[in-house]
Amino acid sequence: MxxxxxxxxxxxxxxxxxxxxxxxxxxxxxxxxxxxxxxxxxxxxxxxxxxxxxxxxxxxxxxxxxxxxxxxxxxxxxxxxxxxxxxxxxxxxxxxxxxxxxxxxxxxxxxxxxxxxxxxxxxxxxxxxxxxxxxxxxxxxxxxxxxxxxxxxxxxxxxYIPEIVRLVRALQMTDEKGVATPANWQPGDKVVVPPPATQEAAEKRLKEGFECRDWYLCFREP
Known part of the structure; x- marks a missing residue:
């Protein structure tokens, strides 16, 4: 060797x-x-x-x-x-x-x-x-x-230092609100609601008042 x-x-x-x-x-x-x-x-x-x-x-x-x-x-x-x-x-x-x-x-x-x-x-x-x-x-x-x-x-x-600051803000948003952040998220943008884990919850999700593209992808205001 x-x-x-x-x-x-x-x-x-x-x-x-x-x-x-x-x-x-x-x-x-x-x-x-x-x-x-x-x-x-x-x-x-x-x-x-x-x-x-x-x-x-x-x-x-x-x-x-x-x-x-x-x-x-x-x-x-x-x-x-x-x-x-x-x-x-x-x-x-x-x-x-x-x-x-x-x-x-x-x-x-x-x-x-x-x-x-x-x-x-x-x-x-x-x-x-x-x-x-x-x-x-x-x-x-x-x-x-x-x-x-x-x-x-x-x-x-x-x-790119602004990305480092943005990620701190995103992690803090996740902790504070219990949400995820989508691609290209910036402070003030809508956040992603965690996806439902059961069929019943998936059927209910579309009636909960979120901005939904489908049952698994819904947004809300931060």
């Missing part, structure tokens, strides 16, 4: 991916805002995102975009946390550089994950992309510490 194959096998044996609907992997890490634990954010939504490296062009644009969404996410009781496999000193130098060169202050903590401990727990390292840099992953953790959604992007392409 060649060295690369052995490296891949070792990596996949060590990696444990988070699972939707289960508790997010607990972590304690050094950040630009001091030591932080996932448990510190219990009662809040957490948007944990990884980036490949400090002082890189796409990541810099993303950090400025995330900073622009920080206040809106904060108003939704959601905390941003960044991560890359760089040192805390590199993170500090980079966020200071962004403020100096672009006039954008980075208000959220950034995890220094030199030992790749958090990155491995969250499946952020994809050897097909890089063995030393995290892909652009985003994890949505609810106030109870449950993993609710995950998005992965390659190293080459920056994220």
């Amino acid at each position: 060649c060295d690369d194959e052995e490296m891949y096998e070792d990596y996949y044996e060590q990696r444990s991916l988070p699972i939707l609907g289960e508790e997010a992997p607990a972590f304690e890490a050094v950040t630009t805002h001091g030591p932080k634990k996932l448990e510190d954010y219990r009662g809040q939504w957490v948007v944990l995102f990884s980036h490949p490296a400090d002082f890189t062009p796409v990541c810099t644009t993303e950090f400025m975009a995330f900073a622009g969404a920080f206040d809106e996410l904060k108003s939704l009781n959601a905390q941003l946390i960044g991560l890359s496999i760089d040192s805390v000193h590199s993170h500090i130098a980079w966020v200071r550089n962004i403020e100096e060169k672009f006039g954008v202050r980075i208000p959220f903590p950034v995890i220094a994950d030199l030992d790749m401990n958090v990155a491995r727990m969250y499946g952020m390292i994809h050897p097909g992309q890089s063995t030393t840099a995290a892909v652009r992953a985003v994890f949505f953790i609810d106030p109870e510490g449950i993993m609710r959604a995950m998005i992965y992007y390659p190293l080459s392409n920056g994220r």
Whole structure:
């Protein structure tokens, strides 16, 4: 077996991916805002995102975009946390550089994950992309510490930050109203009523006053 194959096998044996609907992997890490634990954010939504490296062009644009969404996410009781496999000193130098060169202050903590401990727990390292840099992953953790959604992007392409804010809003709508959100849903749009689970309920559904296209697809105002 060649060295690369052995490296891949070792990596996949060590990696444990988070699972939707289960508790997010607990972590304690050094950040630009001091030591932080996932448990510190219990009662809040957490948007944990990884980036490949400090002082890189796409990541810099993303950090400025995330900073622009920080206040809106904060108003939704959601905390941003960044991560890359760089040192805390590199993170500090980079966020200071962004403020100096672009006039954008980075208000959220950034995890220094030199030992790749958090990155491995969250499946952020994809050897097909890089063995030393995290892909652009985003994890949505609810106030109870449950993993609710995950998005992965390659190293080459920056994220669309409004979609991340939209998904937080959609998840909160689901929790608050007990509904689903359709494709391209935006706040204020109609939501989807859960489909009936019995024949009797299906027959009743069309008479309940919802906007129904058929018994299994009905909309209501949020």
